[in-house]
Amino acid sequence: MVESSESVGVIGAGLVGALVALGLAKQGYSVTLYDLRSDPRTAKKTSLRSINLAVSERGIRALRYVDEEMAKRVLDGIIPMYGRMIHDLDGNQESQLYGLFGEAINSIDRKKLNQSLIEEIELFNSSAKSKIELIFEAKVTSVRVNGGVTIDYVRDGEPQRDHKDFVVGADGTYSVVRQSLQKLIRMNYSQEYIDMCYLEMYIPPGPNGSFRIDPNRLHIWPRKTFMLIALANQDGSFTSTFFGPWELVESLQQPKTIEFFFKKNFKDAIPLIGLDKIIECFTTYPRGALMQVNCSRYNFQDKCIIIGDAAHSMVPFYGQGMNCGFEDVRILLELLEKNGRDRQAAFDSYTETRAEDLKAILKLALRNYHEMSSDVTSSLYLFRKKLDGVLGRLMPQHWIPLYTMVSFRSDISYSDAVRFSQKQQRILKWAEWGAVGSILAGGALYLARRSK
Amino acid sequence: MVESSESVGVIGAGLVGALVALGLAKQGYSVTLYDLRSDPRTAKKTSLRSINLAVSERGIRALRYVDEEMAKRVLDGIIPMYGRMIHDLDGNQESQLYGLFGEAINSIDRKKLNQSLIEEIELFNSSAKSKIELIFEAKVTSVRVNGGVTIDYVRDGEPQRDHKDFVVGADGTYSVVRQSLQKLIRMNYSQEYIDMCYLEMYIPPGPNGSFRIDPNRLHIWPRKTFMLIALANQDGSFTSTFFGPWELVESLQQPKTIEFFFKKNFKDAIPLIGLDKIIECFTTYPRGALMQVNCSRYNFQDKCIIIGDAAHSMVPFYGQGMNCGFEDVRILLELLEKNGRDRQAAFDSYTETRAEDLKAILKLALRNYHEMSSDVTSSLYLFRKKLDGVLGRLMPQHWIPLYTMVSFRSDISYSDAVRFSQKQQRILKWAEWGAVGSILAGGALYLARRSK
Numbered sequence: 024m025v026e027s028s029e030s031v032g033v034i035g036a037g038l039v040g041a042l043v044a045l046g047l048a049k050q051g052y053s054v055t056l057y058d059l060r061s062d063p064r065t066a067k068k069t070s071l072r073s074i075n076l077a078v079s080e081r082g083i084r085a086l087r088y089v090d091e092e093m094a095k096r097v098l099d100g101i102i103p104m105y106g107r108m109i110h111d112l113d114g115n116q117e118s119q120l121y122g123l124f125g126e127a128i129n130s131i132d133r134k135k136l137n138q139s140l141i142e143e144i145e146l147f148n149s150s151a152k153s154k155i156e157l158i159f160e161a162k163v164t165s166v167r168v169n170g171g172v173t174i175d176y177v178r179d180g181e182p183q184r185d186h187k188d189f190v191v192g193a194d195g196t197y198s199v200v201r202q203s204l205q206k207l208i209r210m211n212y213s214q215e216y217i218d219m220c221y222l223e224m225y226i227p228p229g230p231n232g233s234f235r236i237d238p239n240r241l242h243i244w245p246r247k248t249f250m251l252i253a254l255a256n257q258d259g260s261f262t263s264t265f266f267g268p269w270e271l272v273e274s275l276q277q278p279k280t281i282e283f284f285f286k287k288n289f290k291d292a293i294p295l296i297g298l299d300k301i302i303e304c305f306t307t308y309p310r311g312a313l314m315q316v317n318c319s320r321y322n323f324q325d326k327c328i329i330i331g332d333a334a335h336s337m338v339p340f341y342g343q344g345m346n347c348g349f350e351d352v353r354i355l356l357e358l359l360e361k362n363g364r365d366r367q368a369a370f371d372s373y374t375e376t377r378a379e380d381l382k383a384i385l386k387l388a389l390r391n392y393h394e395m396s397s398d399v400t401s402s403l404y405l406f407r408k409k410l411d412g413v414l415g416r417l418m419p420q421h422w423i424p425l426y427t428m429v430s431f432r433s434d435i436s437y438s439d440a441v442r443f444s445q446k447q448q449r450i451l452k453w454a455e456w457g458a459v460g461s462i463l464a465g466g467a468l469y470l471a472r473r474s475k
Numbered sequence: 476m477v478e479s480s481e482s483v484g485v486i487g488a489g490l491v492g493a494l495v496a497l498g499l500a501k502q503g504y505s506v507t508l509y510d511l512r513s514d515p516r517t518a519k520k521t522s523l524r525s526i527n528l529a530v531s532e533r534g535i536r537a538l539r540y541v542d543e544e545m546a547k548r549v550l551d552g553i554i555p556m557y558g559r560m561i562h563d564l565d566g567n568q569e570s571q572l573y574g575l576f577g578e579a580i581n582s583i584d585r586k587k588l589n590q591s592l593i594e595e596i597e598l599f600n601s602s603a604k605s606k607i608e609l610i611f612e613a614k615v616t617s618v619r620v621n622g623g624v625t626i627d628y629v630r631d632g633e634p635q636r637d638h639k640d641f642v643v644g645a646d647g648t649y650s651v652v653r654q655s656l657q658k659l660i661r662m663n664y665s666q667e668y669i670d671m672c673y674l675e676m677y678i679p680p681g682p683n684g685s686f687r688i689d690p691n692r693l694h695i696w697p698r699k700t701f702m703l704i705a706l707a708n709q710d711g712s713f714t715s716t717f718f719g720p721w722e723l724v725e726s727l728q729q730p731k732t733i734e735f736f737f738k739k740n741f742k743d744a745i746p747l748i749g750l751d752k753i754i755e756c757f758t759t760y761p762r763g764a765l766m767q768v769n770c771s772r773y774n775f776q777d778k779c780i781i782i783g784d785a786a787h788s789m790v791p792f793y794g795q796g797m798n799c800g801f802e803d804v805r806i807l808l809e810l811l812e813k814n815g816r817d818r819q820a821a822f823d824s825y826t827e828t829r830a831e832d833l834k835a836i837l838k839l840a841l842r843n844y845h846e847m848s849s850d851v852t853s854s855l856y857l858f859r860k861k862l863d864g865v866l867g868r869l870m871p872q873h874w875i876p877l878y879t880m881v882s883f884r885s886d887i888s889y890s891d892a893v894r895f896s897q898k899q900q901r902i903l904k905w906a907e908w909g910a911v912g913s914i915l916a917g918g919a920l921y922l923a924r925r926s927k
Contacts, residue, residue: 202654205666209764213665214657312661 032057032174032187034163034200038133039331039348040193041140045147046089046356047191048155055156055185056144057176059194062159063138075254075262076136077104077128077241077342081433085349088356090143097139102255103127108240109399114291118240119399119408123415123424126431128241128342130254132262166190166203168326189366190327191355193348196316198333204323211319217338217389220310221266226295228259235295236261243395244289250396251289263296265304266396272310278302313338315385321374325367330355335381340391341429343384350433351377383437387429407451414447422447484509484626484639486615486652490585491783491800492645493592497599498541498808499643500607507608507637508596509628511646514611515590527706527714528588529556529580529693529794533885537801540808542595549591554707555579560692561851566743570692571851571860575867575876578883580693580794582706584714618642618655620778641818642779643807645800648768650785656775663771669790669841672762673718678747680711687747688713695847696741702848703741715748717756718848724762730754765790767837773826777819782807787833792843793881799836802885803829832889839881839893859903866899874899 029052033044036058044056078101086094105127106120121128141157148154161183163176174185192200205212229235236242238255242263249267256262265272275281281302285293293301316336322328331348354377358369398404414422423432425447428440435443481504485496488510496508530553538546557579558572573580593609600606613635615628626637644652657664681687688694690707694715701719708714717724727733733754737745745753768788774780783800806829810821850856866874875884877899880892887895 197658206649209668209766211665211667213663213667215663215665216661314661 029053029189030055030187032166032172032185032190034166034174034190034192035194035198035331035333036060036063036137036141036157036159037193037195037331038137038140038345039352040191041137041144042085042089042349043191043193043330043352043355044155045093045140045143046352047359048147048151048153049089050356050359051153053153055158055187057158057161057163057174059162060159062157063134063141075256075264076131076133076345077254078131078136079128079342079346079430080126081343081430082346082349084433085353088353093143097136097143098129098131100257101129101131102238102257103129104241104254105239106241107395107399108237108242110242110244110289110291111400112288112290116236118237119405122427122431123412123419126427127239128430130238130241130256132256133345163194163199166192166200166327168207168323172326189325192327192329192333193331195332196314196336198329200327201318201329201333204321204327204329207323207327208320212317214314214316214336216312216314217392218268218270219266219313219338219392220269220272221264221313222272222304222308222310224263224265224296224300224304226253226261226263232259234259234261243399244292245396245399246288247397249288251292252395253292253295261295263292266313266392269310272305275305278306281305315389317382317385319378321377322370325365325370328355328370328373335385337385337388338392339388340395341384341388343388343429346430347381347384347437380437383441384429387425387437387441410451410454411447481505481641482507482639484618484624484637484642486618486626486642486644487646487650487783487785488512488515488589488593488609488611489645489647489783490589490592490797491804492643493589493596494537494541494801495643495645495782495804495807496607497545497592497596498804499811500599500603500605501541502808502811503605505605507610507639509610509613509615509626511614512611514609515586515593527708527716528583528585528797529706530583530588531580531794531798531882532578533795533882534798534801536885537805540805545595549588549595550581550583552709553581553583554690554709555581556693556706557691558693559847559851560689560694562694562696562741562743563852564740564742568688570689571857573878574883575864575871575879578879579691580882582690582693582708584708585797615646615651618644618652618779620659620775624778641777644779644781644785645783647784648766648788650781652779653770653781653785656773656779656781659775659779660772664769666766666768666788668764668766669844670720670722671718671765671790671844672721672724673716673765674724674756674760674762676715676717676748676752676756678705678713678715684711686711686713695851696744697848697851698740699849701740703744704847705744705747713747715744718765718844721762724757727757730758733757767841769834769837771830773829774822777817777822780807780822780825787837789837789840790844791840792847793836793840795836795840795881798882799833799889835889835893836881839877839889862903862906863899 031047031052031054033040033047033054033056036056040056044054048054078098083094083098086097105122105125106118109117109119144155144157161176161178163174165175167173172187172190174187174190176183190200192198192204194200204210226235234255236253242253244251249271251263251265253261253263275284282298285301314336315338318334321330321334330351332344335347337344355373358372359366362369411424415424415427423443425440425444428435428443429437483499483504483506485492485499485506485508488508492508496506500506530550535546535550538549557574557577558570561569561571596607596609613628613630615626617627619625624639624642626639626642628635642652644650644656646652656662678687686707688705694705696703701723703715703717705713705715727736734750737753766788767790770786773782773786782803784796787799789796807825810824811818814821814824863876867876867879875895877892877896880887880895881889
């Protein structure tokens with residue numbers, strides 16, 4: 024526990040911000056949590072632009088690290104997805120398991136999870152001596168370091184100013200804290216859009232809240248340059264998302280064109296979503312852009328640090344955005360715990376150890392689009408995956424598929440996972456060449472004998 | 476000429492901003508020019524953190540495009556540098572020419588050039604009907620598009636708001652206009668620091684304003700991972716800049732260490748700068764960071780466009796930062812001229828045609844550090860350069876060294892220069908292998924004959 028005099032401003036009360044606020048409060052810091060949005064407990068239905076989330080091992084471990092009981096409560100009702108369900112052009116479905124030993128990633132509603140975490144803050148406040156102060160509808164405009172940290176924000180049209188000992192920026196892709204940080208340190212930074220937009224659709228529940236397709240699979244309609252996916256919600260519905268190049272989506276404007284496109288590519292999804300709804304979605308719903316953000320450093324001294332999307336916005340194709348953000352929280356809290364009062368050592372060590380891992384997962388997320396939308400239908404991919412799985416089951420200590428390391432093994436860092444996987448891929452390739460070589464050699468021997 | 480009703484806010488009255496303001500005013504736009512700094516005509520001596528500039532063909536062409544007479548005035552007194560002067564460890568000097576036919580880049584004082592351009596605006600105002608409005612000490616905080624463009628800025632502590640038809644952002648590396656633009660378009664963006672800092676020093680004139688080293692050369696003390704350079708000023712002095720890794724510069728803090736370092740590496744520069752001044756510089760002067768900024772798009776509709784460092788901050792090693800910024804101005808003005816009233820077509824075409832060239836020059840600038848600090852002392856480099864030069868003189872229509880294309884040929888775009896040069900490099904390599912092959916073949920033949 025730290026001295027109660029140490030105050031921290033957490034900017035952003037999204038998933039990562041709410042969790043780090045709870046974790047820091049439990050470590051004894053005096054926490055104020057700022058958010059641009061209205062209080063999610065009282066706000067009206069928010070925008071449709073959201074992707075269903077898949078919480079997996081790294082995220083769950085971080086939640087449990089902050090509070091075992093809280094983790095149980097906020098994860099109540101998640102729906103395990105044990106694999107992908109591939110829908111082909113004819114509507115046939117084929118299951119591909121994620122894990123070798125029945126592991127699953129879990130479908131969870133982003134809005135609901137966020138609300139649960141805010142409720143956990145309330146619960147914490149009702150029992151703890153020091154309370155987490157919640158300030159909603161606060162537009163933070165800048166964070167400045169001067170001895171402590173000055174947070175400028177606007178609320179109800181009025182400029183406000185708070186002073187804290189330090190600040191944690193969890194304010195997402197367009198982070199204001201990151202912008203302030205860039206003025207203090209030499210931070211390499213990049214943001215890159217991929218030429219892909221997403222549109223969210225909805226598959227209503229069947230009779231009596233039943234699921235109309237298998238809820239325990241992540242459904243994919245992979246069509247190479249575009250795809251449709253669907254994740255189950257607790258009430259029997261599914262959230263479905265279409266991903267495709269901007270040009271394609273912009274060309275799908277006429278009801279007839281949309282109908283033709285869906286009938287050709289997603290025949291079996293039409294009765295699930297409804298043709299009218301599909302047309303409504305393509306002609307009127309907001310379209311989301313997909314961007315990745317990468318930074319080389321995350322802190323300034325012991326005064327300011329950024330985590331979550333503010334530090335590493337990624338494309339959603341590995342299902343690791345939130346899990347990685349939650350892992351940021353666990354690692355940061357562990358380093359603060361370990362370094363006692365020396366917050367600068369904790370922050371510096373965070374930057375040093377985290378950069379390589381974040382770079383690795385950003386790259387994996389980008390690459391996984393091809394796996395999801397295209398590779399899953401290739402026989403070579405399926406053969407390698409099968410071989411990968413056989414080896415993983417035969418010698419679980421020495422052979423671990425990449426997906427397993429990323430999604431089910433929080434004890435292996437992202438960068439170690441990539442390194443380990445590259446080694447395994449090299450071995451697989453040798454094995455394949457070895458197999459080809461043996462066949463050729465056998466053939467040659469056979470011919471040689473025959474010709475005698 | 477456009478209708479006088481069209482108003483433009485140019486943000487940033489640096490070199491590029493002042494030039495584009497003049498160019499737009501001459502095209503008939505009603506121009507307001509905003510700058511954070513004080514009026515350079517009345518301001519006190521500014522910070523020392525500035526690198527002497529080398530103006531070359533692309534910059535000169537742009538100045539002449541805006542106004543032939545103006546170009547003559549602002550370029551009055553520039554000092555041509557026909558090549559590099561390499562200083563070795565013993566103080567020996569060796570000249571390496573830049574051009575094949577006596578071409579030169581030209582040393583110019585950034586501050587003086589900026590002041591001249593502001594004076595040109597005054598001169599323009601005194602003769603033209605429509606005046607360029609100059610607003611100094613205006614901190615632009617945001618640019619918003621709503622029909623036209625709203626420019627919010629703070630002046631004398633008071634928030635102000637102007638409305639214009641469009642905005643040109645020439646507000647440098649940390650551009651506020653770029654930040655506003657990023658909220659409007661999907662712009663890929665990266666900023667990358669190189670691990671190198673710079674320190675500016677001063678070589679005073681000799682007796683009666685004489686030059687103590689050759690003014691018509693860019694002096695380089697290349698020492699692989701670090702270097703010293705010097706460019707002549709009109710009054711007989713030189714501006715000298717040290718470039719080196721941050722770690723090295725931070726280790727040079729004790730007067731004895733600095734003296735030892737300079738005596739070992741830059742013996743002949745000590746009497747020029749003065750040991751006391753060198754020590755003062757390393758222990759007290761501000762250190763500059765070197766960053767490059769790259770964007771994939773530069774405009775939003777016909778409302779907003781960024782040029783100069785705001786769009787492509789580069790490291791100074793090719794001497795193209797300002798030249799490229801001025802070229803931006805020429806290309807933008809030409810496109811506006813060509814597209815008549817259709818500003819969106821002009822802006823879109825600017826983004827489409829300029830991105831590849833800017834990417835190319837950013838890469839060249841980064842790479843040229845190695846050429847300046849290290850390659851210039853390598854015999855293979857010198858041999859290739861000589862061969863390059865011989866071919867360039869033999870067939871000037873068909874063989875043009877890269878340096879010549881970048882610095883002396885504004886009719887060849889940066890990206891064409893790179894492509895053309897790559898082709899030439901391949902030919903040179905074949906020629907070298909051919910030569911090696913001939914020698915080997917000759918040797919083999921000789922041995923074969925001898926052994927008969």
